[in-house]
Amino acid sequence: MSFVSDSAKLGVNITLGKFGVIEDDVKIGDNCMIGHNVVIHNGTVIGNNVRIDDNSVVGKKPMRGVNSIFKDEKELPPANIGDGCLIGAGVIVYCGCTIGENTLVADLSTIRENVAIGSKTIIGRGVAVENFCKVGSNCKLETNVYLTAYSEVEDFVFIAPGVVTSNDNFAARSKERFNHFKGVTIKKGGRVGAQATILPGKIINEDGFVAAGSVVTRDVENGKIVVGNPAKVLRDVPKDQLLKNQ
Numbered sequence: 001m002s003f004v005s006d007s008a009k010l011g012v013n014i015t016l017g018k019f020g021v022i023e024d025d026v027k028i029g030d031n032c033m034i035g036h037n038v039v040i041h042n043g044t045v046i047g048n049n050v051r052i053d054d055n056s057v058v059g060k061k062p063m064r065g066v067n068s069i070f071k072d073e074k075e076l077p078p079a080n081i082g083d084g085c086l087i088g089a090g091v092i093v094y095c096g097c098t099i100g101e102n103t104l105v106a107d108l109s110t111i112r113e114n115v116a117i118g119s120k121t122i123i124g125r126g127v128a129v130e131n132f133c134k135v136g137s138n139c140k141l142e143t144n145v146y147l148t149a150y151s152e153v154e155d156f157v158f159i160a161p162g163v164v165t166s167n168d169n170f171a172a173r174s175k176e177r178f179n180h181f182k183g184v185t186i187k188k189g190g191r192v193g194a195q196a197t198i199l200p201g202k203i204i205n206e207d208g209f210v211a212a213g214s215v216v217t218r219d220v221e222n223g224k225i226v227v228g229n230p231a232k233v234l235r236d237v238p239k240d241q242l243l244k245n246q
């Protein structure tokens with residue numbers, strides 16, 4: 001048996017699993033499927049034709065460790081999930097997060113607060129998108145990608161499995177680091193191969209390509225392939241691979 005607040009507003013043709021919780025002022029559109037043990041926190045807005053699988057949590061409030069660089073902030077807005085989204089099992093979507101239409105968030109992924117994700121994007125299994133990130137539309141972040149806080153991923157970006165990004169050049173030493181936190185930027189059409197590492201503040205420009213296993217220590221120019229540790233230019237991206245030619 002599930003709990004549904006009296007102030008929640010549910011559309012027509014809703015399927016609710018067992019043992020779920022739908023809190024105050026939640027809005028769920030038409031034709032939605034909510035799995036077992038799902039918790040949807042206060043004020044969350046869910047569009048039409050959305051599927052949320054078992055054991056997922058939507059609208060979770062953030063926690064702050066005593067040494068966290070992120071301080072308590074004013075009340076965050078509710079989570080907002082657009083029409084046609086698919087949210088897998090064991091997913092956690094924090095409050096202050098917006099997800100565009102027809103986006104897939106696969107099993108065991110985490111989408112933190114102050115994050116915006118576009119439409120028709122795939123967030124793969126076990127992906128972590130940290131706070132203050134922006135991910136565009138028609139992107140693909142594959143299994144176990146880690147997108148560090150303060151990063152921006154533009155449209156049509158591909159990030160292969162196991163890619164790691166970072167935002168702290170001081171590796172948690174000295175107070176000076178608090179003035180220099182900066183995530184990574186991957187511009188339109190950028191691609192990153194499996195298990196590459198991108199260091200803080202680095203920019204992969206349009207159609208830039210980072211080869212698998214590379215370590216990006218400097219910005220990647222438009223349409224260049226970089227490879228190695230540290231990553232260096234290998235050659236131009238073939239013309240038939242440029243986004244404008246797809």
